[in-house]
Amino acid sequence: MRAVADSDWGCPTPLEDIAGEIAIVGVGESAHTRASGRSPKEIAAEAVERALADAGLPPSAIDGLMYAPFMGGQFDAAAFHAYFGTSHDLWVSERGGGMVWAGTAPYDAALAIRAGQARYVLNVFSVAWATQRAEMVGGPGQVHAEDLVKQNIEVPFGWFPQPVYFATIARRHMHEFGTTAAQLGAIAVACRRHATLTPAAVMHDRPLTLADYLASPPLVDPFRKEDCCLISDGGGAYVMTSVARARDLRQPLIEVAGVGLGNSYTGTYWSQQGAFTSTPQVFAAPGAFAMAGLTPADVDVLTLYDPFTIVALMQIEDMGFCRKGEGGAFVEGTALHFDGGVLPYNTHGGMLSHAYVLGIAHVVETVRQVRGEAAAQVSDAEVGVYGGYTGPQASTLILRRR
Amino acid sequence: MRQDFPLPDVTWEPAREFWAGASRSEVLIPRCTACGAYAWYPVARCRRCGEARFAWTRMSGRGRLFSWVVVHRAFLPAFAAKVPFVAALVALDEEPAVRLATNLVDCVPEALDFDMPVRAVFRPLRFPGVEREVMAPMFVPAEG
Ligand SMILES: [Zn+2]
Numbered sequence: 001m002r003a004v005a006d007s008d009w010g011c012p013t014p015l016e017d018i019a020g021e022i023a024i025v026g027v028g029e030s031a032h033t034r035a036s037g038r039s040p041k042e043i044a045a046e047a048v049e050r051a052l053a054d055a056g057l058p059p060s061a062i063d064g065l066m067y068a069p070f071m072g073g074q075f076d077a078a079a080f081h082a083y084f085g086t087s088h089d090l091w092v093s094e095r096g097g098g099m100v101w102a103g104t105a106p107y108d109a110a111l112a113i114r115a116g117q118a119r120y121v122l123n124v125f126s127v128a129w130a131t132q133r134a135e136m137v138g139g140p141g142q143v144h145a146e147d148l149v150k151q152n153i154e155v156p157f158g159w160f161p162q163p164v165y166f167a168t169i170a171r172r173h174m175h176e177f178g179t180t181a182a183q184l185g186a187i188a189v190a191c192r193r194h195a196t197l198t199p200a201a202v203m204h205d206r207p208l209t210l211a212d213y214l215a216s217p218p219l220v221d222p223f224r225k226e227d228c229c230l231i232s233d234g235g236g237a238y239v240m241t242s243v244a245r246a247r248d249l250r251q252p253l254i255e256v257a258g259v260g261l262g263n264s265y266t267g268t269y270w271s272q273q274g275a276f277t278s279t280p281q282v283f284a285a286p287g288a289f290a291m292a293g294l295t296p297a298d299v300d301v302l303t304l305y306d307p308f309t310i311v312a313l314m315q316i317e318d319m320g321f322c323r324k325g326e327g328g329a330f331v332e333g334t335a336l337h338f339d340g341g342v343l344p345y346n347t348h349g350g351m352l353s354h355a356y357v358l359g360i361a362h363v364v365e366t367v368r369q370v371r372g373e374a375a376a377q378v379s380d381a382e383v384g385v386y387g388g389y390t391g392p393q394a395s396t397l398i399l400r401r402r
Numbered sequence: 403m404r405q406d407f408p409l410p411d412v413t414w415e416p417a418r419e420f421w422a423g424a425s426r427s428e429v430l431i432p433r434c435t436a437c438g439a440y441a442w443y444p445v446a447r448c449r450r451c452g453e454a455r456f457a458w459t460r461m462s463g464r465g466r467l468f469s470w471v472v473v474h475r476a477f478l479p480a481f482a483a484k485v486p487f488v489a490a491l492v493a494l495d496e497e498p499a500v501r502l503a504t505n506l507v508d509c510v511p512e513a514l515d516f517d518m519p520v521r522a523v524f525r526p527l528r529f530p531g532v533e534r535e536v537m538a539p540m541f542v543p544a545e546g
Contacts, residue, residue: 141477145403149443152410152417156527156538158473158481159489159503160408168491172469175516221472221511269443271491271501276469 009274012283013261018110019291023246023255024399025120026055026239027364032202032355035130036233043235044075044126045083047360051237056250057120059084062239064118066096066105068125075124075235091118098125098236098358099305100261103388103395107259109240119241125360126235133231140231140307149269162307163228165270167220170310173277174222177325181222183332184309185213187345188226188352190336191306195349197338197376202232203353227309229351236360238367243402252371257383258292258398260284267392279311280394281318281387288385288396289320296320299398300381301369302343303362305389306350315387316343319396338376344369347376362386363397370401406532408480416444419458425537427524429463431500432456442500463522464544465492468501472511480529486511492520492541505540519544 028050030043052059059080067074074097075083077090091112096105102125109121129140141161144150154160159168173179192208195201208226216224246253262283266273275282289295296319306312313327321343322330336345348354348365355361366384368374381401388395404411412421423430432441436453447454470490476482488506493499506514507525521544526535 145407148414149416151407152414153420153443154503155408155478156410156536157489157503157505157540158408158478158484158487159491161477163475164471164473164477164489167471168469168489171471172516175469217474218472219475221474223471265449271503272443272499274499 032234040073064091064121068097102359103397124237167223179328183328195353258288260288260396285319
C-alpha cells in the first residue's frame with residue numbers, strides 16, 4: 001500500500017455559482033443499436049425530436065444549441081434548421097455534447113440564459129461508431145493513434161488504445177489498494193442487471209453474473225471484455241431553460257444544483273499522470289457539491305461516464321462516495337444496484353451495458369430518475385449526479401427535483 | 403496514417419534523439435538545461451521553470467516495473483502475430499516520475515511483480531509488410 005503522493009497533477013476550473021438558476025425540462029434518446037447504417041446527424045435528429053416532445057416545446061422555441069464540433073458529423077445549427085425547416089437565430093456553443101461536456105453544458109447554458117443570449121437551450125450528441133467500427137476509420141482509438149506523441153513513443157510498443165491504458169491503471173490500482181477482479185466485476189454486473197431492466201439498452205437481453213464475469217477470458221489482462229464499454233450507434237439530447245420558465249412547462253422541475261470541472265495537467269498522456277490511479281474528479285466534485293450545498297451522502301442516484309470498470313471505481317472514490325483506495329470494498333455485492341444498494345449507479349446500464357453514447361444518455365437517465373420515471377427506478381430519488389470524464393478533464397453535474 | 407505505422411517516425415523532431423539513442427543501445431531522456439528536471443514526454447518548455455532548452459541525457463537503463471498488461475487482442479492488425487505480449491510502464495531509477503511505455507521481454511508474465519527491478523535491452527520493432535525496423539528500448543527483469 002502506498003499513499004497517492006503527487007498532489008500537484010491537476011486543478012479545478014473556477015466556476016461562477018449557477019445553483020438553482022436553470023432546469024432540464026426535456027430529455028430524449030435515439031434508438032441505441034449495433035451498426036445501424038445511420039449518420040450521426042440522423043441519429044441526433046431522432047433524439048432531439050423526442051427531447052422537444054418531452055419538454056412540450058416546438059422547434060421554433062429553441063434559441064440555443066450546444067454541440068461538440070470536434071466529433072464528426074454532429075447535429076449543428078445547419079442540421080437543426082434543415083431537419084425542422086426553421087431559420088431563426090440560434091445562440092450556438094461548441095462546448096456541448098457528451099463526455100465532460102454533458103456535465104458542463106448546463107453551466108454554459110446558465111450563463112447564456114442569465115445574459116439573455118438564449119431562453120431554451122438544446123444540448124445534443126450522437127455517434128455512429130458501430131457503423132464506423134473499423135478502428136482506424138473513426139471510432140474511439142483514432143484520436144489517440146493520430147496523436148504524434150503517442151504514435152511515436154507509445155503505439156510502437158502496443159501500449160494502445162484505451163483498453164490498454166486503463167487495464168494498466170487498473171493493475172496499479174490493484175497493487176496500491178488491493179482491488180480485486182471480483183470488485184471490478186461487481187460494477188459490470190450491476191450495470192448489466194440495470195440494462196436487462198431497461199428495454200432500450202443494447203444489452204437488455206444478455207444477463208451477466210459475477211461467475212460469468214470471472215469465467216470470461218482476458219482481453220487485456222487484467223481486463224476482460226466485460227470491463228470495457230460497448231461500441232454502439234446512438235445519441236441523446238436535453239433541453240434547458242430558466243427555473244422560472246421551467247415552472248410553466250409540463251415536466252417536474254429538475255434544477256441544476258451544482259456543476260464542477262477538474263483538470264489533469266498530463267491530459268491523455270495517462271502514463272505520465274502524477275496520481276496514476278486517480279481522475280480529475282478529485283478537482284471537479286468538491287466544487288459541484290459546494291455549489292449545491294450538498295454532500296455525497298445526499299446523492300440518491302449516480303451515473304458515471306464509464307468507458308471501463310476501473311474508471312467508474314476511481315471516480316466513485318475521487319468524488320468522495322468513499323475514501324481513496326476503498327472503492328473496491330465499497331462496490332462489492334449489490335452496493336450499486338438500484339433496489340437497495342447503498343449507491344444506485346448507472347441505473348440504465350451505463351456505457352458498459354446500455355449504450356456507448358459517451359455520457360449524454362447518462363444525463364438523460366439521471367433526469368428520469370429524479371423525475372421518478374426511469375425503467376429501473378430508485379425509490380424516491382431526489383438528488384442525482386452525473387460524473388463526466390475525458391482524461392484531461394472530469395465534470396460533476398448535480399440535479400435536484402424541486 | 404504513415405505507410406509504416408505503427409513503426410515510430412524516427413525523424414519526428416521531439417523524439418528523434420530518443421530513437422537515435424536507442425539505435426546505439428542508449429536510453430536518452432531530455433533534461434532541462436536550467437533546472438535539471440527531466441521532461442518526459444517531450445515538451446516545448448520545462449514544466450517546472452519554463453526553460454525551452456533541453457539536453458538529451460543518457461540514463462542507466464535501470465528502472466522499476468510500474469504497471470503492466472498482457473495484451474491478448476490485437477487492436478491493430480500489425481500486432482496480430484505478437485499477441486499475447488506484455489505492454490508496460492517502467493519508472494526510471496534516476497527519476498521515477500519518468501515512465502517509459504515499453505515491452506517486457508524474455509519473461510514469464512506470471513512472474514512479474516510491482517516495482518520489480520528491470521533493465522533495458524535493445525530489440526528491433528518489426529511489423530508485417532514494413533521493411534524498415536527500428537531498435538527500441540525494451541526491458542527484462544533484473545537482479546535487485
Ligand atoms: Zn526547468
